Amino acid sequence: MKNVLLRFEKVHKSFRVGHFFSRNVIHAVCDANFEIEDRPAVFTLVGESGSGKTTIANLLLRTINPTSGTIWLMNKNIKDFRKADLIKLIQPIFQDPFETFNPLKKVEAYFHLMLRKTSVSKRKTNDYYVLERVLNEVGLAIEDIKGRYPHELSGGQLQRLSIARSLLVNPKILVADEPVSMLDASLRISMLNLFRKLRDEKVLHIFYITHDLATAYYISDHIAVILKGNIVETGPADKVLICPLHPYTQLLKESVPKITEDKKQRTHKREIWKNTESVPGHSEYLCKFVYRCPHRRDVCEKEAPPKCTVDGVIVRCWLYHNPSEGGV
Ligand SMILES: Nc1ncnc2c1ncn2[C@@H]1O[C@H](COP(=O)(O)OP(=O)(O)OP(=O)(O)O)[C@@H](O)[C@H]1O
Numbered sequence: 001m002k003n004v005l006l007r008f009e010k011v012h013k014s015f016r017v018g019h020f021f022s023r024n025v026i027h028a029v030c031d032a033n034f035e036i037e038d039r040p041a042v043f044t045l046v047g048e049s050g051s052g053k054t055t056i057a058n059l060l061l062r063t064i065n066p067t068s069g070t071i072w073l074m075n076k077n078i079k080d081f082r083k084a085d086l087i088k089l090i091q092p093i094f095q096d097p098f099e100t101f102n103p104l105k106k107v108e109a110y111f112h113l114m115l116r117k118t119s120v121s122k123r124k125t126n127d128y129y130v131l132e133r134v135l136n137e138v139g140l141a142i143e144d145i146k147g148r149y150p151h152e153l154s155g156g157q158l159q160r161l162s163i164a165r166s167l168l169v170n171p172k173i174l175v176a177d178e179p180v181s182m183l184d185a186s187l188r189i190s191m192l193n194l195f196r197k198l199r200d201e202k203v204l205h206i207f208y209i210t211h212d213l214a215t216a217y218y219i220s221d222h223i224a225v226i227l228k229g230n231i232v233e234t235g236p237a238d239k240v241l242i243c244p245l246h247p248y249t250q251l252l253k254e255s256v257p258k259i260t261e262d263k264k265q266r267t268h269k270r271e272i273w274k275n276t277e278s279v280p281g282h283s284e285y286l287c288k289f290v291y292r293c294p295h296r297r298d299v300c301e302k303e304a305p306p307k308c309t310v311d312g313v314i315v316r317c318w319l320y321h322n323p324s325e326g327g328v
């Protein structure tokens, strides 16, 4: 039997926005279902801007609660965890490493404070060894940070430090929301390699969030594709990224600009992304790709797409529906 670490079950998150007379509801995440097995891997959530990626990260970190549905962590409802226990299991890595640190505090002092707060190091004399351990794990040394303020470090060094900060509590899952998008292209690969190293050497689960299919391709073991709050395809990364099933994932793959393409071609591909906007009044349960899909059928405009399993990949699309199998 599969040992499941994390499971999203029919998770829905909506936000109310606007004032009394122009109140609107945004369905940021709709009926999200996916699971992550309990073995170290990089699970990537990929989708365009505004598709609900950060909302899923926040639900996982329990900074917000689902409107409906359940998130199971090690077979226990995530809302039943004590906050202090949850923090030890799941740690965030933010997009902007400068946000992690207090600009007025020397980095080393910040780490000492964290060690006291998290009670990872019981005695001050032990701090040095814990700090040295986590810095080594991210490829830094104490000399790199000694006496320095955050602004005296490079973006790459700071992002490594924010990962080191997360490692202090020996977590099981790192939730990394666009962790490389603010780094130079040359630093991105080394940061992604660090995630892979942590997966293998620290036996960590990396929940990697990105809008960038190229980095997803480089790092992922498993992948979930999200479109306007709906997870449309999930499965082993090599299958999903090499032979995507959902027409949206296929478009996504085609729209990744190649290095050799000129500016005009790249702009055209960006336009394809824009045109996946859903239509006002369109039910959040129907396929969000319906007005762009070249394979649309009548049923697509009337009923929610079924959940179909094709060779280990789960895809929500009428194209793969086999009536004899039933079930949605
Ligand atoms: N606190 C909130 N209140 C109201 N609407 C919100 C809130 N948080 C997110 N949203 C809306 O939910 C949708 C999903 O937002 P989310 O931040 O999860 O997207 P994202 O995929 O992370 O986008 P990006 O790639 O730009 O970071 C958006 O339409 C956003 O405006």
Ligand code: SF4
Binding pocket: 246, 247, 248, 287, 288, 289, 290, 291, 293, 294, 295, 296, 297, 300, 305, 316, 317, 318, 319
């Ligand atoms: S459900 Fe229908 S409209 Fe949506 S992607 Fe599949 S075929 Fe296209």
Ligand SMILES: [Mg+2]
Binding pocket: 053, 054, 055, 177
């Ligand atoms: Mg986001």
